[in-house]
Amino acid sequence: SQQGEEDPQALSIQEGENATMNCSYKTSINNLQWYRQNSGRGLVHLILIRSNEREKHSGRLRVTLDTSKKSSSLLITASRAADTASYFCATASMIYNQGGKLIFGQGTELSVKP
Amino acid sequence: GAVVSQHPSRVICKSGTSVKIECRSLDFQATTMFWYRQFPKQSLMLMATSNEGSKATYEQGVEKDKFLINHASLTLSTLTVTSAHPEDSSFYICSARDASPSSYEQYFGPGTRLTVT
Numbered sequence: 376s377q378q379g380e381e382d383p384q385a386l387s388i389q390e391g392e393n394a395t396m397n398c399s400y401k402t403s404i405n406n407l408q409w410y411r412q413n414s415g416r417g418l419v420h421l422i423l424i425r426s427n428e429r430e431k432h433s434g435r436l437r438v439t440l441d442t443s444k445k446s447s448s449l450l451i452t453a454s455r456a457a458d459t460a461s462y463f464c465a466t467a468s469m470i471y472n473q474g475g476k477l478i479f480g481q482g483t484e485l486s487v488k489p
Numbered sequence: 490g491a492v493v494s495q496h497p498s499r500v501i502c503k504s505g506t507s508v509k510i511e512c513r514s515l516d517f518q519a520t521t522m523f524w525y526r527q528f529p530k531q532s533l534m535l536m537a538t539s540n541e542g543s544k545a546t547y548e549q550g551v552e553k554d555k556f557l558i559n560h561a562s563l564t565l566s567t568l569t570v571t572s573a574h575p576e577d578s579s580f581y582i583c584s585a586r587d588a589s590p591s592s593y594e595q596y597f598g599p600g601t602r603l604t605v606t
Binding site for chain 2: 408410415416417418419420423463475476477478479480481482484
């Protein structure tokens with residue numbers, strides 16, 4: 376079953392604005408990852424944050440992780456029309472024999488208007 | 490970077506026939522591959538975990554006799570949808586995990602869109 380809940384489900388902003396997406400999960404994790412998916416295409420890995428990390432940056436992306444609240448957020452700064460896509464969080468279990476399988480959240484559909 | 494390919498990218502088949510989808514890791518060895526399906530406007534649902542040389546582990550609710558998975562080598566896993574029906578129409582995505590024990594990253598294929606008529 377899906378573990379992650381994401382909000383908002385859809386987000387529409389103007390170019391140049393920041394976009395924040397949130398993800399909550401239910402069980403203990405080894406790491407949490409964010410992916411992007413353009414319509415009808417495969418997934419692109421954006422960033423991975425380990426359970427012992429609280430914040431991570433990559434270019435215009437900033438990810439936070441609060442393990443006490445079992446939540447994460449993805450911030451895209453200075454958004455561009457090309458950022459329009461669906462964004463998914465995915466959690467990797469701490470349980471060794473689960474072999475690193477990922478459980479995906481429901482996703483946030485981001486639309487950036489030029 | 491690590492590349493995963495899927496073949497075919499798009500397939501249309503008639504109800505009752507079987508379809509095989511290939512997932513290959515092109516420049517790394519993958520002891521573990523994962524198969525997901527995604528319905529329109531929805532998230533990815535993990536179907537099964539495929540380990541090289543052993544039987545796949547299926548998620549609850551996924552029929553193993555309908556979705557046959559074979560992982561015969563460190564670079565190839567196949568998913569066969571047997572006796573396909575229109576409700577099997579979906580986007581099927583595979584991912585491969587690097588054999589390195591310290592690597593947590595999965596690399597995703599571009600997906601295969603299956604349409605059953």
